[in-house]
Amino acid sequence: MAKDFSTRAENYSKWYNDIVQRADLAENSAVRGCMVIKPYGYAIWEAMQATLDKMFKDTGHSNAYFPIFIPKSFFSKEADHVEGFAKECAVVTHYRLKNDPDGKGIVVDEDAKLDEELIIRPTSETIIWDTYRNWIQSYRDLPILVNQWANVVRWEMRTRMFLRTAEFLWQEGHTAHATKDEALEETHRMLDVYANFAENFMAIPVLKGVKSANERFAGALDTYCIEALMQDGKALQAGTSHFLGQNFAKAFDVKFASKEGKLEHVWATSWGVSTRLIGALIMAHSDDNGLVLPPKLAPVQVVIIPIYKNDEQYQLVCENGEQIKKSLQEKGVRVKFDNRDTHKPGWKFNEYEFKGVPLRIALGPRDVENNTVELARRDTLEKSVLNQNDIVNKVMHMLESIQDNLYQKALSFRESKTFQADSWQEFNTLLDEQGGFIHAHWDGTSETEQKIKELTKATIRCIPLNNKREQGKCILTGKPSTERVVFARAY
Amino acid sequence: MAKDFSTRAENYSKWYNDIVQRADLAENSAVRGCMVIKPYGYAIWEAMQATLDKMFKDTGHSNAYFPIFIPKSFFSKEADHVEGFAKECAVVTHYRLKNDPDGKGIVVDEDAKLDEELIIRPTSETIIWDTYRNWIQSYRDLPILVNQWANVVRWEMRTRMFLRTAEFLWQEGHTAHATKDEALEETHRMLDVYANFAENFMAIPVLKGVKSANERFAGALDTYCIEALMQDGKALQAGTSHFLGQNFAKAFDVKFASKEGKLEHVWATSWGVSTRLIGALIMAHSDDNGLVLPPKLAPVQVVIIPIYKNDEQYQLVCENGEQIKKSLQEKGVRVKFDNRDTHKPGWKFNEYEFKGVPLRIALGPRDVENNTVELARRDTLEKSVLNQNDIVNKVMHMLESIQDNLYQKALSFRESKTFQADSWQEFNTLLDEQGGFIHAHWDGTSETEQKIKELTKATIRCIPLNNKREQGKCILTGKPSTERVVFARAY
Numbered sequence: 001m002a003k004d005f006s007t008r009a010e011n012y013s014k015w016y017n018d019i020v021q022r023a024d025l026a027e028n029s030a031v032r033g034c035m036v037i038k039p040y041g042y043a044i045w046e047a048m049q050a051t052l053d054k055m056f057k058d059t060g061h062s063n064a065y066f067p068i069f070i071p072k073s074f075f076s077k078e079a080d081h082v083e084g085f086a087k088e089c090a091v092v093t094h095y096r097l098k099n100d101p102d103g104k105g106i107v108v109d110e111d112a113k114l115d116e117e118l119i120i121r122p123t124s125e126t127i128i129w130d131t132y133r134n135w136i137q138s139y140r141d142l143p144i145l146v147n148q149w150a151n152v153v154r155w156e157m158r159t160r161m162f163l164r165t166a167e168f169l170w171q172e173g174h175t176a177h178a179t180k181d182e183a184l185e186e187t188h189r190m191l192d193v194y195a196n197f198a199e200n201f202m203a204i205p206v207l208k209g210v211k212s213a214n215e216r217f218a219g220a221l222d223t224y225c226i227e228a229l230m231q232d233g234k235a236l237q238a239g240t241s242h243f244l245g246q247n248f249a250k251a252f253d254v255k256f257a258s259k260e261g262k263l264e265h266v267w268a269t270s271w272g273v274s275t276r277l278i279g280a281l282i283m284a285h286s287d288d289n290g291l292v293l294p295p296k297l298a299p300v301q302v303v304i305i306p307i308y309k310n311d312e313q314y315q316l317v318c319e320n321g322e323q324i325k326k327s328l329q330e331k332g333v334r335v336k337f338d339n340r341d342t343h344k345p346g347w348k349f350n351e352y353e354f355k356g357v358p359l360r361i362a363l364g365p366r367d368v369e370n371n372t373v374e375l376a377r378r379d380t381l382e383k384s385v386l387n388q389n390d391i392v393n394k395v396m397h398m399l400e401s402i403q404d405n406l407y408q409k410a411l412s413f414r415e416s417k418t419f420q421a422d423s424w425q426e427f428n429t430l431l432d433e434q435g436g437f438i439h440a441h442w443d444g445t446s447e448t449e450q451k452i453k454e455l456t457k458a459t460i461r462c463i464p465l466n467n468k469r470e471q472g473k474c475i476l477t478g479k480p481s482t483e484r485v486v487f488a489r490a491y
Numbered sequence: 492m493a494k495d496f497s498t499r500a501e502n503y504s505k506w507y508n509d510i511v512q513r514a515d516l517a518e519n520s521a522v523r524g525c526m527v528i529k530p531y532g533y534a535i536w537e538a539m540q541a542t543l544d545k546m547f548k549d550t551g552h553s554n555a556y557f558p559i560f561i562p563k564s565f566f567s568k569e570a571d572h573v574e575g576f577a578k579e580c581a582v583v584t585h586y587r588l589k590n591d592p593d594g595k596g597i598v599v600d601e602d603a604k605l606d607e608e609l610i611i612r613p614t615s616e617t618i619i620w621d622t623y624r625n626w627i628q629s630y631r632d633l634p635i636l637v638n639q640w641a642n643v644v645r646w647e648m649r650t651r652m653f654l655r656t657a658e659f660l661w662q663e664g665h666t667a668h669a670t671k672d673e674a675l676e677e678t679h680r681m682l683d684v685y686a687n688f689a690e691n692f693m694a695i696p697v698l699k700g701v702k703s704a705n706e707r708f709a710g711a712l713d714t715y716c717i718e719a720l721m722q723d724g725k726a727l728q729a730g731t732s733h734f735l736g737q738n739f740a741k742a743f744d745v746k747f748a749s750k751e752g753k754l755e756h757v758w759a760t761s762w763g764v765s766t767r768l769i770g771a772l773i774m775a776h777s778d779d780n781g782l783v784l785p786p787k788l789a790p791v792q793v794v795i796i797p798i799y800k801n802d803e804q805y806q807l808v809c810e811n812g813e814q815i816k817k818s819l820q821e822k823g824v825r826v827k828f829d830n831r832d833t834h835k836p837g838w839k840f841n842e843y844e845f846k847g848v849p850l851r852i853a854l855g856p857r858d859v860e861n862n863t864v865e866l867a868r869r870d871t872l873e874k875s876v877l878n879q880n881d882i883v884n885k886v887m888h889m890l891e892s893i894q895d896n897l898y899q900k901a902l903s904f905r906e907s908k909t910f911q912a913d914s915w916q917e918f919n920t921l922l923d924e925q926g927g928f929i930h931a932h933w934d935g936t937s938e939t940e941q942k943i944k945e946l947t948k949a950t951i952r953c954i955p956l957n958n959k960r961e962q963g964k965c966i967l968t969g970k971p972s973t974e975r976v977v978f979a980r981a982y
Contacts, residue, residue, distance in 0.1 A: 027622075027625075030622075031560045036622050038555055042554050042555045043554070064527070064533045065528040065660065067522045067526075068642055069658070070522075071521060071522060082597060087589070089587070090585075090586055090609070091583060091585040091588065092582060093583075094584065096580070096582075097582065097610070105567040118522065120559075120583070140833065151642065155587065167560070
């Protein structure tokens, strides 16, 4: 197709924006930093939601809904949380507008000033723990395993569609437990759910690890994360699961009577993923021909395009196309039969290729005659002519093969971009020439981490779970270290 | 069960609140006018969402997402809309907080004042039509059939859980068409979808009609609605579908090139239902024993409760209970087997009765021995002992019977509360002694409608579709009228 959009090599950042816009995923809105998620982009989010929601329910969670507004004073209750979240946020100060006395439209009614400002939630720990206080009296009320699908607002100064926007959609799980062990178990369970989702549905391999203190969620004792690698060698945090200890229970005075009759503070976790995952999906798999989607999350898995020269041929191929569509649908395949006669087959080929539809079936009069179809895979761009006998199983098998291939390709890429650095020079050379995940020794202090970030823009993405113990020296300070941590430049 | 909550006769309003709270549907939050939707209440909303979402998709619609923020100036663009919506709403004026210089927590940073205030959407016509301007150039871009699931905020002064809250959840469809006829057809199609949902899923009969000018959506040419009757004889508007004409296209300059090459303004509709439907569901069916839910929307359709005196019996009934649960689940029945030994069977009976679970299966050692179960219907409170042979079909048949019975009961109630009034006195007597829907003549003017509202608190709920033509005299003014309209006091 015409290459009137950027390639990854030319301009990775523009390539990303071109895909988002030209594949009809999203666009900027009239409101600074907020995007409109268009139907095709939203359909990907719906597929993600449906999959994750089932995983959450299968692990015992229920959904609920809490107010979008958080009283300002709530943020001050947890000391670390207020530092991390109460700064760049949208503040509601008034609840009424009135006609401008000068006749120039409408103005804020100063008589309708709120006694206490309301913050649009940047995350909901505070309002939820204020609520949980009334839900929890005894150990019998525990655990509480609740998730919320919601919009949140963080007033980011530099925004990029899906990756960082002022308003975004996400889910946030908030659980309450009687013991530390149970809360820790939950933290890990949900990290595993996220890793499973990333690898087996998004087809993106992820590192599981724990964040350093610098990168920890404000108010958490530990933040666990999954980290993915994008094609430009930058890391992307794809999900986090926080062990909150008793911090929020103490801040909001949430206690329970234990089996032994003692009054104790409740243990907490929270965990979330957002529409940012769509950004990860785009950057992990797409190529210079446009979007590439893993079949399990593709809104359309198979598109059927009729080829014809006249009405008679149109009738013929449409009849056959409808049959194939129906037989695929019966097996649960998401299939679209694009028999519009307002667009030419060539246009349609380009359109669905750019939009990342995993499989294309082209069907002409000769195919009908020979009982064949032409199949094209989006991932490899390979074409093949197949007999229509048993076509449903062949298609389903090929979708599995595409899903698997995308994962393997992403895994190979990550392996080719995973390095060890044993000196400061080696570290800098790798960062500048290769990018990727760099395993290196670090002296364990926040100061050193901060210094490395200032010098190189690289951060500690995570300390991998079950990390190998190994004697070494910090790449910056030369001080002793007992394990390597994973550095990268990141989104 | 213990009658420590209000009956409908004693205090209808308190009865409603008691059900909302004691059935764990929702509760008031720390934020004025905002509620927390608890897991059991949210599960009802999820069932509603899943059903409606499928109906929307089956009629060709896709979901998308637009910003929660609307620039203040957008509201002024459509003259009627600004009067109706830009007044009581949440206004964002700042985007940052800072530490109080006096050390008292956090305060609004006056340096971070927005140039233009942002309104939290009370409805999204303005931001969506501002977006559609870029989506529409030619007739080929039409129709646009988009729906959004979202939260909205209207700063209501008097709030009631589900029925009227400052923040609520809803869906809003926004469609764009090339012709007036097509837009009108869409308006009616979605009204039919809502009526179908209300009657066949919520088991609530509804009147379909069009609103008088007084009750019309601000910015619409016509507002179509479905109106339901609650057990206290008050009406509840359960859904609206608006024919917006070209008002928003003109306000936001949205034109398209027609097939003939002429530049024309686009035709629009919008339509929505909200979490208010949960309030309707509660008030239509519930009784003095608590919530009653129609099986099609009940989060749990069947609960199985084991009866036992010792471990041996517990083993026995649990094994049988699990079998029954599994066989029901295989047929898609939402079934819960409550085999907790922390609660007594009597407590469980009360709990699920109050929560409106349509069918209860009690299973004791004698039942296992005799291959029977005890079945109790929530709607009629009837119990019966059934042989376990073919139990799945019997249960499914009974669920259908409950669904049907609830609808018939609500329909009979509505019929018993539907009246004609031919004089002002008759009208007032009916309103005060009976409530319900009162079909009466009206002279067609807004002044008279307003006067009737002031005198009686009754409003015109709708002018029924396909209304019978009939000569008569306005109940208030005596002026001539050609059709009866439906009056009621309403939520």
